[in-house]
Amino acid sequence: MRAEPSILPLSLKGVGFRHGGQTLLTGVDLTVRAGALTIILGPNGAGKSLLLRLAHGLLEPTEGAVEWAFEAPRRRHAMVFQKPVLLRRSTLANVTHALALAGTPRAQRVAEAVAALDRVGLAGLADRPARVLSGGEQQRLALARATASRPDVLFLDEPCAALDPAATRAIEEIVHALHAGGTAIVMTTHDLGQARRLARDVVFLNRGRVVESAPAEDFFAAPQSPQAVAFLNGDLVW
Amino acid sequence: MVNRLFAALFACLIALPAVAQERFITVASTTSTEQSGLFTHLLPKFTEATGIEVRVVAVGTGQALRLGENGDADVVFVHDTASEEKFIAAGFGVDRKPVMYNDFVLVGPANDPAKVKGGQDISKALAVIAKAEAPFASRGDDSGTHKAEQRLWKDAALTPAAPWYRETGSGMGPTLNTAAAMGAYALTDRGTWLNFKNRQGLEIVVEGDRRLANPYGVILVNPARHAHVKEADARAFMDWLTGPAGQGAITSYTINGEQLFFPDAHAAN
């Protein structure tokens, strides 16, 4: 647990995004509290990735606001993308670079990086060039890098979409462990099984709007909206 | 690891030699003088006697005088009396001293299309060449040699023109290269000719005419105009050049046993 106060809750109030004359997202109200494990569900093109990027600050909303508890001097939330983007250097160096950006003093970087790699089971590959790792290993490295400085919130954008079941399981276990360790998780996925396995809360997105938002049990047992019903049945959603 | 190697390599190579620790003067002279090899023979003797290094920048006469005007040289050593006098009159140089003279020769292809070989009258030879419109390669670069060539045409009351008269706009060596390749006549100083290795059948066709003499003068760049000129060392050079040691060295310079330059400073002998 971090000694400093958490930047949560995160509040999205009426957030929307227009681009090129098209409204891609609108009227999104969302709150993420400490201990959350929120899965954002929805068909392709619903706006899930866009929502994550807005929450993470990679994009500015064209309407509404994204608010944290306070503006922390250092970024205390991180993101893992669908395709891991790694620098042309060693596995360890990728993590120490992230720590440097997060403001970790030079003397502590290696130790914290090794610890981060250890948490994802990559400690043995620390000196390997990051680009020669397998897909699953690279995604675990991305996770280690994102969480090395113990963020309060971790965003994940379909992190297992390109991975095989074994690698997927490894990632899910790490996400569980992070959540247990106090990190709030906000994750998008189109894999229903994964959603069922992980979610505490579900936000169902369709065509740029939040259609339904409920605790996981309620959502899966009794979806309220016709779109959610169709989606859970495996039907195409309009 | 590899990067540290590169860094070290760069560090060694960037350390350029500390220039200007030695004592030296800069002399602006001409390409033909340098190509004659005279400086390689002459300058070490001066440096040994005085400890002053001489750095020669060899360019065309026009550019050498321009370097003097700009103060980029301490001494100007060229062979175009008319331009030299203008240079001094304009206040850019002082104390011109005659040093030596060499001569020009007319060279031409072995088949001698204008039939001027063996002549001793340069005006006549040029007239014959102009009438026959035999190819002629000129430097066309405003150098001392080029100006001398132009004077010879003028004195013969001729105006050479294309297509048989070709201005290469380059130094003596390149012009001779061109003449050899084109089978053309050319006016050259004897020094460059003796050193020139790419003759391809070119040979001397006219020599010995008094009008072909080429006098050299050495001038101090005016210190009143350019305070940084190394006056004392420059004067030492000029005095040495026109004194018995320098004049003797000039006389002793030969190519294949032939003397190239003839001492002209009246202080000598």
Add this chain to the structure above:
Amino acid sequence: MSDQPSAFAAALNLVLTLDPQLGEIVALSLRVTLSAVAVACVIGLPIGAALALYRFPGRQVVAVVIAALMGLPPVVAGLFIYLLLSRSGPLGDWGLLFTPTAMVIAQTLLVLPIIITLTRQVVEDLWAEVGEQLRSLGSSRARAIPTLLWDGRLSLLSGVLAGFGRASAEVGAVLIVGGNIAGVTRTMTTAIALETSRGDLPLALGLGLVLIALTIALTASAHVIGAFSRRLGV
């Protein structure tokens, strides 16, 4: 040309006997060109990266002008530096004319546009690939410059080699600002020019072969390093 066998013989003789004059000329050429490339990298890599990352009015114009300067004729660069360094020029008091330093300055001017333009292209492409991730980690554009330069080092190496090639091959700039002074500012290219104009073609050819061999050696080693790195994924 019947001269050709003797040209190779002359060149071989120079190299095998480790002719000191040749050695001096080669050493000076390398020192001048490598120094110019080093300075151009120190200045040009950050500028190229900044040009890739920052948007400002007139950015495209600047990029186009710099790219056009890759074709700056060496003699023009030489003339420009001569006018600056001449005793009658603004920087005359520095006394740099006809020194190796002047030659380095002139060659840096020739190499800089190449380094900047190629760096800009490499960094632009890299930023498109890793920019979002770097921003996610909290990197500003300024902070990203050294990261991207290091990450793109293999591609940037080609740019550096191109710059080296241009500088080592040129004669116009170093001739004008250096003066081709024997033992002081005479490089391989100016020596070749001198021997050619003397008509001593075998010697000129010989020097030319040495120059080509040197360039090939340097380019090949950089190539090997690059291929080696790529294979390792380093």
